[in-house]
Amino acid sequence: MKKAKALSLLTVPALAIGVLSACGPKDTGKDEGAKNTAEKQNTLLVWEDKDKSAGLEDAVKSFEEKYDVKVTVKEMQMTDQVKQLRLDGPAGTGPDVITLPHDQIGGAVTEGLLAEVKVDDSVLDKFTDSSVAAERFDGKLYGLPKATETPVFIYNKKLMPKAPETMDELYTFSKDFTKNGNYGFLALWDNFYFAHGPIAGMGGYVFGEKDGMLNPDDIGLNNDGAVKGAEYIQKWYKEGLFPKGIIGENGGSAMDGLFNEGKAAAVMNGPWAFDGIQKAGIDFGVAPMPTLPNGEHVKTFMGVKGWHVSSFSKNQELATKFIDWITNEENAKVRFEKTQEIPPVKSLIEDPIIADNEGAKAVAIQSQYAVPMPNIPEMGEVWTPAASALQLIATGKQDVKAALDEAVKQIKTNIETNHKK
Numbered sequence: 001m002k003k004a005k006a007l008s009l010l011t012v013p014a015l016a017i018g019v020l021s022a023c024g025p026k027d028t029g030k031d032e033g034a035k036n037t038a039e040k041q042n043t044l045l046v047w048e049d050k051d052k053s054a055g056l057e058d059a060v061k062s063f064e065e066k067y068d069v070k071v072t073v074k075e076m077q078m079t080d081q082v083k084q085l086r087l088d089g090p091a092g093t094g095p096d097v098i099t100l101p102h103d104q105i106g107g108a109v110t111e112g113l114l115a116e117v118k119v120d121d122s123v124l125d126k127f128t129d130s131s132v133a134a135e136r137f138d139g140k141l142y143g144l145p146k147a148t149e150t151p152v153f154i155y156n157k158k159l160m161p162k163a164p165e166t167m168d169e170l171y172t173f174s175k176d177f178t179k180n181g182n183y184g185f186l187a188l189w190d191n192f193y194f195a196h197g198p199i200a201g202m203g204g205y206v207f208g209e210k211d212g213m214l215n216p217d218d219i220g221l222n223n224d225g226a227v228k229g230a231e232y233i234q235k236w237y238k239e240g241l242f243p244k245g246i247i248g249e250n251g252g253s254a255m256d257g258l259f260n261e262g263k264a265a266a267v268m269n270g271p272w273a274f275d276g277i278q279k280a281g282i283d284f285g286v287a288p289m290p291t292l293p294n295g296e297h298v299k300t301f302m303g304v305k306g307w308h309v310s311s312f313s314k315n316q317e318l319a320t321k322f323i324d325w326i327t328n329e330e331n332a333k334v335r336f337e338k339t340q341e342i343p344p345v346k347s348l349i350e351d352p353i354i355a356d357n358e359g360a361k362a363v364a365i366q367s368q369y370a371v372p373m374p375n376i377p378e379m380g381e382v383w384t385p386a387a388s389a390l391q392l393i394a395t396g397k398q399d400v401k402a403a404l405d406e407a408v409k410q411i412k413t414n415i416e417t418n419h420k421k
Contacts, residue, residue, distance in 0.1 A: 131344035199229035200299035302370035
């Protein structure tokens, strides 16, 4: 009995302390938690590409004022953002908005990293159709496009005063100009990213469509059109119009060197090359790619950089409003001025800021004929077999049809092994 009485005497003050605690600090904790939640609801963390945040400054300021929120922009290499989101998202420290190249969308959605973006048709109508298509996966929209890029025709005005309108004209020029270490035209056509242009222009394709979606069971890289496109590619190598030095891993730097040294009159390259050419002191012009011998446009691959909402974000509705805000005509125009990344906003294509910029205008025009790189995960199985086939074709080590047949066979095996459940 004495023991029990002693215990009860100890328990009374303990209970009293517990009651006081419940009335005091616990309530403060609730208030603090509510405060933190409110703060989180009024903040956004945005991951922008490296060295590109200056293009958002004005848009962020006006958005903060309109919605009474705080937006923090952090720069991170665009190609690293999915990898980092895998870690930071589940930990609760990730962003609300990220920027990605569109060919990473399929994998990111499959992993559950991106939220579907729901906006009115009036929002989508401001963009080019192809750029919106690039932001879709499995029939759903997962982002809004911020910039587009595609290979174009770049020429040295001293060596080629005017861009040819057809590849036949360019071929004739190259036959005459290519001698003594000089070349009329160069392209990395052993690289499938660039080779897709003539192959697709002749009728080949990577994946067909079914019910409005890419169909990985339908591969058109060895059909009649693809064979004709690859034979056209082989012609330039076979006749010595392309040097052997631009085949393989170092082809890009070798081609850049020849053009920047004034030894190549023209190249097929993207807007990322403009800066190096300017620094080399070349007086250069830029135009859409000349049309192919069949009269069709070169169907270059188009890359679209977009804004996406993280599936881990607690502020998905606000994040969606933000990406709509920063891609409107006014803010897209400012971003172009500061970053030179070309927005796929239809109203800006004819705006003097792009129309009077030769490089931007060429990219904008060529983008209308371009094909968005497939953004489904199965595309990862295409690059290596396609490159292997193209190198065999470029070096004349294998018949065109046989090389393409083998590539498609390998692609199908890889898809079956790595993507079929």
